[in-house]
Amino acid sequence: KAGVTQTPRYLIKTRGQQVTLSCSPISGHRSVSWYQQTPGQGLQFLFEYFSETQRNKGNFPGRFSGRQFSNSRSEMNVSTLELGDSALYLCASSPGPASGRNYGYTFGSGTRLTVV
Amino acid sequence: EDKVVQSPLSLVVHEGDTVTLNCSYEVTNFRSLLWYKQEKKAPTFLFMLTSSGIEKKSGRLSSILDKKELFSILNITATQTGDSAVYLCAVNSGGSNYKLTFGKGTLLTVNP
Numbered sequence: 001k002a003g004v005t006q007t008p009r010y011l012i013k014t015r016g017q018q019v020t021l022s023c024s025p026i027s028g029h030r031s032v033s034w035y036q037q038t039p040g041q042g043l044q045f046l047f048e049y050f051s052e053t054q055r056n057k058g059n060f061p062g063r064f065s066g067r068q069f070s071n072s073r074s075e076m077n078v079s080t081l082e083l084g085d086s087a088l089y090l091c092a093s094s095p096g097p098a099s100g101r102n103y104g105y106t107f108g109s110g111t112r113l114t115v116v
Numbered sequence: 117e118d119k120v121v122q123s124p125l126s127l128v129v130h131e132g133d134t135v136t137l138n139c140s141y142e143v144t145n146f147r148s149l150l151w152y153k154q155e156k157k158a159p160t161f162l163f164m165l166t167s168s169g170i171e172k173k174s175g176r177l178s179s180i181l182d183k184k185e186l187f188s189i190l191n192i193t194a195t196q197t198g199d200s201a202v203y204l205c206a207v208n209s210g211g212s213n214y215k216l217t218f219g220k221g222t223l224l225t226v227n228p
Binding site: 044 | 150158159164206214216217218219221
């Protein structure tokens with residue numbers, strides 16, 4: 001079955017602009033979470049969505065936002081881009097909680113965002 | 117705040133060597149510990165550990181969890197150049213967190 005699809009693969013934006021990244025989870029998966037990966041900080045949690053509801057948010061400024069659609073696809077948006085937002089943005093898909101079960105996370109290949 | 121620490125941060129070995137990567141954690145509401153391998157972009161799943169003392173094995177890779185001492189190890193035997201990658205340890209703290217907390221990773225370089 002198809003994996004997690006993230007688009008676009010690469011983006012170059014100018015400071016002050018905004019950007020929207022997309023993530024299509026594995027078919028049947030209802031949870032999508034987003035992570036920012038930088039050389040200095042490693043992978044950091046941005047937010048998680050399940051059934052169109054944000055259930056948790058990491059320690060990022062309000063310029064970072066997201067949403068999930070009824071088909072479980074998710075988008076994240078970064079407004080007023082700063083140079084420090086340059087990073088690999090990864091999305092992870094999982095089935096979502098099932099009573100008494102642990103579930104794994106499958107990652108997409110990411111979107112490489114460069115802010116100049 | 118949840119915390120995951122991996123050691124060493126980098127490691128250089130020769131093909132055929134055996135390596136042990138370490139991961140310690142301090143989290144609330146531990147649910148599972150996961151190991152991933154990241155070569156270029158997408159971290160690829162290796163193991164998920166939930167119970168202490170039960171070794172998970174896949175080919176030359178194995179991992180075990182100690183929930184009392186709050187750590188896990190990932191062993192790779194008879195290393196190959198294709199094992200060169202960043203190995204990431206993450207903890208799912210469950211509860212209402214719904215997130216993975218990652219360590220900084222171990223960069224493994226296997227030389228021929």
